[in-house]
Amino acid sequence: MSLTIGAALKATRSALAEILDERDADREARLILARITGRSQASLIADPDSALESDAHETLNRILSARLDRQPLSQILGEVEFYGRPFHVTPDVLTPRADTETLVDIALSEPFAYVLDLATGSGCILATLLAERTTAKGMGTDLSTAALDVAARNVDRHGMADRATLQRSDWFAEVEGQFDLIVSNPPYIAEVEMPDLAPEVRDWEPHMALSPGDDGLAAYRTLTTGAAMHLSPRGRLMVEIGYSQGPAVYQLFEEAGLDQVLLHTDMSGKDRVVEGRLP
Incomplete structure (x- = not known):
């Protein structure tokens, strides 16, 4: 059975809660799912029953593993927003x-x-x-x-x-x-x-x-x-x-x-x- 986006968000928030407070865990979960699905954060919330593709599921696991090793999410995703603009980060x-x-x-x-x-x-x-x-x-x-x-x-x-x-x-x-x-x-x-x-x-x-x-x-x-x-x-x-x-x-x-x-x-x-x- 394929994982839905809503379930993936919930699972990601739960995993990130091991190292982050609730607010940051929710924020990072949405950022991660938006990146791997290519969708906006608003659409993730509006369409939680949409299926998560298998390759996206694999990418999610890889990102979560790196994040739980305490690598900054900006480095994992390769960019971060500053003053309303995206900036490349290494x-x-x-x-x-x-x-x-x-x-x-x-x-x-x-x-x-x-x-x-x-x-x-x-x-x-x-x-x-x-x-x-x-x-x-x-x-x-x-x-x-x-x-x-x-x-x-x-x-x-x-x-x-x-x-x-x-x-x-x-x-x-x-x-x-x-x-x-x-x-x-x-x-x-x-x-x-x-x-x-x-x-x-x-x-x-x-x-x-x-x-x-x-x-x-x-x-x-x-x-x-x-x-x-x-x-x-x-x-x-x-x-x-x-x-x-x-x-x-x-x-x-x-x-x-x-x-x-x-x-x-x-x-x-x-x-x-x-x-x-x-x-």
């Missing part, structure tokens, strides 16, 4: 997260013509900013060539290849020119915090993009001290931070001589972005 980059959309919102609050995205990873920030500002140009840098390959694929996917330059660079080392906006979601997890991360992050995402070691602030020291040479007059620097790092990063911005330093919270009310302006 184990070479961090999975774009909703928290980072706070950084994008703040960046878009003022006009900019030339943006620099340091530690670009998947390129989700750069591609999103350029997609939302159709006359702007930008550069994304990363130390990882594998990450730059992913970023190039995403920039091209969203039609930004003619307005975006990707450059291998250790922070500002290979960057030339000035920008009216510099953004970064750098590695910021302290070394002592790494063992406590969720297995999906600790065991599957690139450690170079997660933690600089020590107190987690090394990238912010580099970014704040180097920004002045690459910001145009009144240009803005903004960075994503860990929820407990607001005061420390705020102080680094002020010590670097940046003006109008602001600390922004995310949708959960946690400190998420520090912004400053070149005097």
